[in-house]
Amino acid sequence: MKTVKLDARNLLCPMPVIRVQNRVLELDPGTLLEATCTDPGVLNDIPAWCRINGHRIVDTRVEGSDYIITVKVGECSNE
Amino acid sequence: MTEKRKAVVLVSGGLDSLLAAKVVQDQGVHVEGINFYTGFCVEGHTHAIRKSDKARPKRNNALWVAEQLGMKLHIIDIIEEYKNVVLNPKHGYGANLNPCLDCKVFMVSKAREWIERNGFDFIVTGEVVGQRPMSQRKETMPVVSSESGADDLLLRPLSARNLPETLPEREGWVYREQLHGFSGRSRKPQISLAKQYGFDDYAQPAGGCCFLTDANYSAKLSDLWQTRGEKHYELDDIMLLKVGRHLRPRPHFKVIIAREEGESRFLQGYRKQFSHLETVSHTGPLALVDGDVDAEDMELIARLVARYSKGRGEKQVELEVTGLDGVRHRLTVAPLLAHEIPGTWLL
Numbered sequence: 001m002k003t004v005k006l007d008a009r010n011l012l013c014p015m016p017v018i019r020v021q022n023r024v025l026e027l028d029p030g031t032l033l034e035a036t037c038t039d040p041g042v043l044n045d046i047p048a049w050c051r052i053n054g055h056r057i058v059d060t061r062v063e064g065s066d067y068i069i070t071v072k073v074g075e076c077s078n079e
Numbered sequence: 080m081t082e083k084r085k086a087v088v089l090v091s092g093g094l095d096s097l098l099a100a101k102v103v104q105d106q107g108v109h110v111e112g113i114n115f116y117t118g119f120c121v122e123g124h125t126h127a128i129r130k131s132d133k134a135r136p137k138r139n140n141a142l143w144v145a146e147q148l149g150m151k152l153h154i155i156d157i158i159e160e161y162k163n164v165v166l167n168p169k170h171g172y173g174a175n176l177n178p179c180l181d182c183k184v185f186m187v188s189k190a191r192e193w194i195e196r197n198g199f200d201f202i203v204t205g206e207v208v209g210q211r212p213m214s215q216r217k218e219t220m221p222v223v224s225s226e227s228g229a230d231d232l233l234l235r236p237l238s239a240r241n242l243p244e245t246l247p248e249r250e251g252w253v254y255r256e257q258l259h260g261f262s263g264r265s266r267k268p269q270i271s272l273a274k275q276y277g278f279d280d281y282a283q284p285a286g287g288c289c290f291l292t293d294a295n296y297s298a299k300l301s302d303l304w305q306t307r308g309e310k311h312y313e314l315d316d317i318m319l320l321k322v323g324r325h326l327r328p329r330p331h332f333k334v335i336i337a338r339e340e341g342e343s344r345f346l347q348g349y350r351k352q353f354s355h356l357e358t359v360s361h362t363g364p365l366a367l368v369d370g371d372v373d374a375e376d377m378e379l380i381a382r383l384v385a386r387y388s389k390g391r392g393e394k395q396v397e398l399e400v401t402g403l404d405g406v407r408h409r410l411t412v413a414p415l416l417a418h419e420i421p422g423t424w425l426l
Contacts, residue, residue, distance in 0.1 A: 010348055012318070014116055014139055018156050041139070048142040053151050 003032040009066065013041035017049050024055060024073050032058065033071045042067055050074075084252040085109045086234070087194055088203040089186055090152060091288045092140025094269050094281045095205025095237060100148050101276055102236040103203050106253045110203065112152040113193060114141035115186050117161040118317050119290045140282040147278065157189065158314055165291070166310045170222075175297035177289060179211060180219055187227035194232070201232045201247045207269075208238045208262040217241075237261045237269070290321060299325050299426045306330065306370075315349070319367075322346065325426040326383065332370025333426070334380050336387050339364075350401065356384050359409065360397035363388025378412060385414035 006023050008016035016037045023033055035046065046069050047057050054074035061068050088100040090112035104110045145152035164185045168178030183206075190202045206215050206223075220242065224233045231246040234253065239245070240260030248255045261268045273281060290296040299320045304310045306327075322342050323335045335353075337343035343365040346355075353367035354377075366384045368377075377400060385396035397411045 014114075014120075014141075014154050015156070017139070017142075018116060018154050021154060045139045045142060048139065048146060049152070049154075052142065052145045 001030065001032055003034055003070075006033060006035040008035050008037045008042075010038055012039045013045050016042045017045045020046055020071060021049065021053075024053075024071065027073045029073050029075045031073045033073060035069050035071065037067045037069065038065055040067060042069060046071065083107065083109050084201070084247070085111070085199040086201050086203050086247070087190055087197075087199050088112050088150075089190055089205070090114045090141045090144050091205070092144055092282050093205070093288060094266075094273060094278075094283065095207060095210075097144045097147065097205070097278060097281055098269055098272050098276070099203050099205040099236045100144070100150065102258065103234070103253060104148060104150070106257060108253065110148070110150050111199075112141070112145050112148075112150055113190055114152055114154045115157050115161075115189065116154060117182075117289070118158045118314050119161075119165075121288050121290055143282075153193075155189070155193075157185075160189075161185070162312065165312075170219075173212065173292070175292055175294050176300055177291040177297070179292075180222065182289075183223045184226045187223055187229050187233060191227055191229045191232065200252065201234055201245070202229050203234050203236060205237060206235045208241045210262075210264060234258075237272075290317075295426075296320060302327065302333075302426050306333070315352070319349065323364075323367075324387070326420075326424040327426055328379055328383065328424050329376060332368060332372050332376060332380075334383060335367045335369065336384060337364040337366070354400070354402050356381060356398050356400050358385065358388040358390065358396055358398050360395075360411075361385075361388045361390030361393070363390065363396070363398075378410065381410045381412045382415045383420065385412055386417075386420065388414070390414060 004027060006019060008019045016035065016039060020035050027033060050057055050071055056072045056074060057069060058072045059070040086103055086108050088096055088110055090096045100110050142152060164178055164181045168181040170180040173179050187202060194202060206220060208215065208217050208220060224230055234245045234247050235242060236258045238261050239255060239258035241262050244255065247253045303316060319335060322345055323337050325333060325335055327333045337346050346365045346367055349367055353369060355368065356366045363384065364387050368380055381398045384398060388396055390396035391414045394413060395411050396414055397409055399407055399409050401407045
């Protein structure tokens with residue numbers, strides 16, 4: 001399965017969510033998007049955005065000061 | 080079968096847009112949300128920055144609203160375009176540097192463009208006649224409709240019965256009698272309606288959802304423009320104004336001193352862009368220096384930073400100073416006494 005990486009470090013919410021949202025728009029359903037972030041707010045905000053918009057969190061891990069969240073792009077399109 | 084109409088609601092994360100969306104949803108309209116991110120939004124940042132806020136939930140209220148309603152939310156970055164609204168507001172500022180009327184016109188016009196691109200039928204906002212002194216007055220609400228180009232595609236469900244009929248009402252997409260006639264500054268009707276719907280955990284930011292309505296924040300932004308000699312800002316500028324104590328001991332430089340550990344950590348991200356100081360002999364805050372300073376200025380800054388360290392009562396405090404070129408040196412100074420810091424330094 002294809003995994004696309006996104007660097008959203010040193011951004012405060014909601015910017016990491018916006019970056020994830022805009023990248024997801026360009027990806028095919030089923031693609032995995034791995035976002036690396038530093039704002040702990042993403043632990044709530046990216047899953048909330050995914051629940052609302054029909055995508056799924058498949059992995060969340062912490063590496064040092066990075067929060068790495070993997071999103072599986074759903075069938076639903078956004079804008 | 081009647082075609083299901085589609086509306087987009089401007090979601091701030093507060094109660095009014097939540098209720099406005101719900102009222103329209105309950106009439107069978109498909110509703111999605113738009114949340115515009117200007118850079119000045121109170122939402123999120125300060126929670127992320129301040130350690131003392133750790134106990135508070137870090138939810139994004141716009142996302143929370145969307146989840147309550149089971150609707151999609153589109154978060155749109157308008158940081159660059161929004162600068163013109165802040166720098167050149169046609170209708171001027173409110174009590175502080177808040178260009179509320181221009182802001183609302185701009186956001187509704189962006190929503191109008193969005194519905195055209197996405198095949199939606201109309202726009203919903205949580206505006207209430209008389210709720211806000213600038214953008215939500217009986218005289219200014221038609222200005223928002225007309226200058227945004229939304230005209231009668233803009234429905235305010237909480238106040239609709241106080242306003243001229245809109246296209247969604249005329250066309251029977253929504254029933255006017257099921258809309259509301261709220262007006263004035265009282266929050267009681269909204270709180271009562273929230274109770275009816277079973278919403279009880281909604282956000283109620285005391286100063287609204289925008290830093291520009293805050294007097295202290297506006298004073299710091301005004302200082303930024305004055306000292307730079309031009310009205311201009313970048314995202315980093317407006318983020319930094321949200322963090323730390325800002326003191327201007329001399330016209331040509333400003334010192335940003337973290338107030339607690341979370342702010343120190345946040346300011347660390349800016350160390351490459353500013354000369355900065357950290358206390359060595361005692362626990363203390365990180366401080367950034369904005370401006371060109373000489374050795375005498377730096378000594379004063381070191382004494383100031385020492386004042387905000389655990390060594391404030393000691394005779395001497397040692398600090399490490401890092402210049403813009405990355406070169407480090409140490410200074411040992413006597414912390415300033417409280418009376419040596421005039422109130423006028425604090426922005």
